[in-house]
Amino acid sequence: MVAAIRPDAWNLPLLVHVSGAMLLVAALVVVVALMAGALRRGDGATVLTGLAFRGLLVGVLPAYVVMRGGAEWIASEGAWGEPAWIGIGYATADGGLLLSIIATVLAWRAARRGADGPGGLGRAVVVLSVVLLVAYAVTIWAMTAKPS
Amino acid sequence: MSLYEWLLFLHVLAAFAMVAGLAAYGVLVLGRRGDAVRRAVGPAALGLWNAGGLGVLVLGIGLALEVDAYALWDGWILAAIVLWLVAAAAAGPLGRGLRAGATAVDAGRARLLLAVMALATAALLIDMIFKPGA
Numbered sequence: 435m436v437a438a439i440r441p442d443a444w445n446l447p448l449l450v451h452v453s454g455a456m457l458l459v460a461a462l463v464v465v466v467a468l469m470a471g472a473l474r475r476g477d478g479a480t481v482l483t484g485l486a487f488r489g490l491l492v493g494v495l496p497a498y499v500v501m502r503g504g505a506e507w508i509a510s511e512g513a514w515g516e517p518a519w520i521g522i523g524y525a526t527a528d529g530g531l532l533l534s535i536i537a538t539v540l541a542w543r544a545a546r547r548g549a550d551g552p553g554g555l556g557r558a559v560v561v562l563s564v565v566l567l568v569a570y571a572v573t574i575w576a577m578t579a580k581p582s
Numbered sequence: 583m584s585l586y587e588w589l590l591f592l593h594v595l596a597a598f599a600m601v602a603g604l605a606a607y608g609v610l611v612l613g614r615r616g617d618a619v620r621r622a623v624g625p626a627a628l629g630l631w632n633a634g635g636l637g638v639l640v641l642g643i644g645l646a647l648e649v650d651a652y653a654l655w656d657g658w659i660l661a662a663i664v665l666w667l668v669a670a671a672a673a674g675p676l677g678r679g680l681r682a683g684a685t686a687v688d689a690g691r692a693r694l695l696l697a698v699m700a701l702a703t704a705a706l707l708i709d710m711i712f713k714p715g716a
Contacts, residue, residue, distance in 0.1 A: 445711050445712050448711055449707070449708060449711045449712075452707065452711065453707065455598075456597070456598055456601040456707070457601070457605070459598050459601070459602060460598075460601045460602040460604065460605035460606075461605060463602040463605070463606065463626060463630065464602070464605050464606050464609055464623065464626070467606065467622050467623045467625075467626040468609075468619075468622055468623060470622070471618065471619075471621065471622025471623070472622070474622075477618055478616055478617070478618020478619065478622075479618075481616060481618060481619065482618055482619065482622055485609070485613065485619065489609075493605075571595065574591065574594055574595055574598065575591050577594075578587065578590045578591040578594050579583055579587040579590070579591055
């Protein structure tokens with residue numbers, strides 16, 4: 435019942451952290467939908483691939499910064515120690531940043547293919563984004579159930 | 583995992599889905615309104631917003647009943663239900679317009695409905711975290 439007894443001082447950093455995490459996941463979902471759409475059909479593939487790249491660049495990466503900044507802020511507010519659920523959070527955040535950067539570079543290269551369609555690069559972006567979404571679902575479980 | 587932990591996990595997961603649906607609506611309303619974008623993002627917008635929204639409400643009520651410290655008539659919970667209704671009311675016409683076709687909803691009205699959905703959802707999140715009066 436941590437939510438019920440949470441100190442007021444944690445609320446603002448928690449809001450920043452959760453808002454960033456929600457925007458991060460939302461942007462990833464949109465990227466998957468756009469890139470999958472680009473892979474499925476020829477018409478509009480160039481537009482969809484370009485939008486997926488922009489979703490990663492101006493959606494996923496800035497949201498990651500907000501999520502991570504909020505996490506550091508709230509971590510500085512309390513003496514948490516190193517329970518398993520925080521370890522899961524750090525692991526998925528650090529690994530997630532690397533995968534997000536790789537996906538962004540791949541999407542940029544896919545967007546440069548123009549009328550040829552995203553091809554294998556687009557498929558790789560979808561796979562990486564889905565892997566990130568699964569990892570973040572596990573993180574949401576860890577943050578809410580707080581296994582220690 | 584206890585029932586409380588399951589309810590909280592699924593409630594938060596549903597909230598993430600709702601925000602993802604909102605973001606997909608944002609791409610449709612504020613981005614390019616081409617048919618390819620509508621076909622690619624439209625199902626995600628409808629499915630995630632509707633499923634997430636329903637999950638947030640049902641599981642939220644379940645949490646309020648499960649946790650002794652909360653009651654359905656607490657001010658912050660009543661405020662959350664009102665905000666949920668506002669967001670749902672704005673999403674209704676937008677969703678129906680999305681199903682009907684790209685030009686079914688006027689662009690200006692679509693932006694207004696999206697703004698209401700976004701503001702109500704943001705206020706819902708703030709209410710859930712700060713729990714005023716709890």
